[in-house]
């Protein structure tokens with residue numbers, strides 16, 4: 302940031318006294334208040350920051366409470382018995398209260414891109430911030446945050462809100478706007494492009510013109526972000542209750558293709574409309590569950606995101622005479638998942654059930670009688686069935702097939718005996734025994 306930019310930012314700082322803002326202690330968690338007061342009483346500056354102040358200002362319930370202070374991580378550790386220091390790239394204190402964690406970050410300094418800092422506290426490569434552990438003032442801390450709406454500080458000393466970058470006006474007008482020069486800020490950390498999409502979707506805001514303009518061109522910077530960080534980010538993008546809206550914004554700004562390149566490719570293909578609908582339905586289903594506080598699993602969502610490409614690849618592989626449909630599906634899954642992992646890490650505990658959900662689809666299409674009944678108690682049946690419902694809703698599977706499995710779970714004996722054909726008409730002949738197809742994969746999953 303240039304000295305002039307800094308001067309402009311300083312000139313824009315506003316302090317809103319307690320009586321003129323919405324942030325009230327009765328809406329802040331007791332634990333967060335406890336941490337704020339203890340820091341304050343020990344003589345440190347302490348502010349509630351980030352999403353907590355933003356969401357309270359909007360009258361929404363914050364997801365969590367983050368605190369910023371001039372106390373060093375070691376000072377914080379000395380003040381709280383239940384405190385752990387975490388992170389190398391960005392050192393933080395976590396204060397634990399049972400399941401609730403209050404994150405306490407020490408004010409960070411701004412980066413001088415020309416300074417040759419070799420002491421290891423800051424690491425910058427091609428404009429990218431790799432490590433950020435130089436401490437600074439509250440002002441500096443505020444200016445290095447991403448968006449104006451995330452740069453509001455609630456002071457425990459006098460209960461005022463300090464608005465460092467005109468964030469309250471942007472909150473009022475529904476605008477996601479970066480602090481500083483957008484291209485520079487994306488180069489420092491490309492994940493900020495994803496965060497812009499996330500906040501726009503979550504809050505129903507629009508992305509400010511200057512903030513959005515460089516995104517399509519700079520989206521490829523995401524290709525260099527570590528896969529594990531992208532996994533964490535994808536979780537926040539698609540599993541936080543506004544996944545469907547986020548998906549649309551990600552596509553609109555050319556970001557989605559850098560997270561799921563194979564999916565983006567089939568979305569632009571012949572069956573793009575069906576696949577688009579399918580993914581939207583899956584995301585809406587997840588959003589609904591999240592908003593009803595029902596459990597959701599990334600395995601289901603990743604299965605949905607990869608299914609379109611898996612289907613198209615397995616059709617191509619099955620057309621090659623040497624592969625049975627079951628083999629083609631297995632092969633397609635291996636291939637597509639393998640490529641996906643180069644972009645976004647998927648932990649084993651999710652990738653294993655994700656594969657099962659996909660592998661169960663042809664069984665749901667074929668099984669009848671006793672085998673169908675046995676499938677009902679498969680540990681992954683419920684997820685695979687939900688998946689089938691979404692396929693049917695999008696036109697990727699016959700609705701009658703989905704209905705049959707619905708009926709079967711309600712104990713309808715007729716349903717299990719009368720599988721329907723592609724056209725929805727009951728099949729005329731029922732095969733007693735099904736001869737295994739050549740080279741067919743085992744029926745029970747690993």
Ligand code: ATP
Pocket residue numbers: 350351352353364365367445446447448451452490492493
């Ligand atoms: P949420 O409601 O999702 O928790 P949040 O705004 O609190 O939203 P966090 O990811 O918890 O988001 O981050 C807390 C704060 O840290 C943000 O509000 C922002 O000020 C700052 N921040 C987080 N990530 C970045 C980043 N990549 N670049 C700059 N500032 C960031």
Ligand code: MG
Pocket residue numbers: 351352353364365366367
């Ligand atoms: Mg937060």
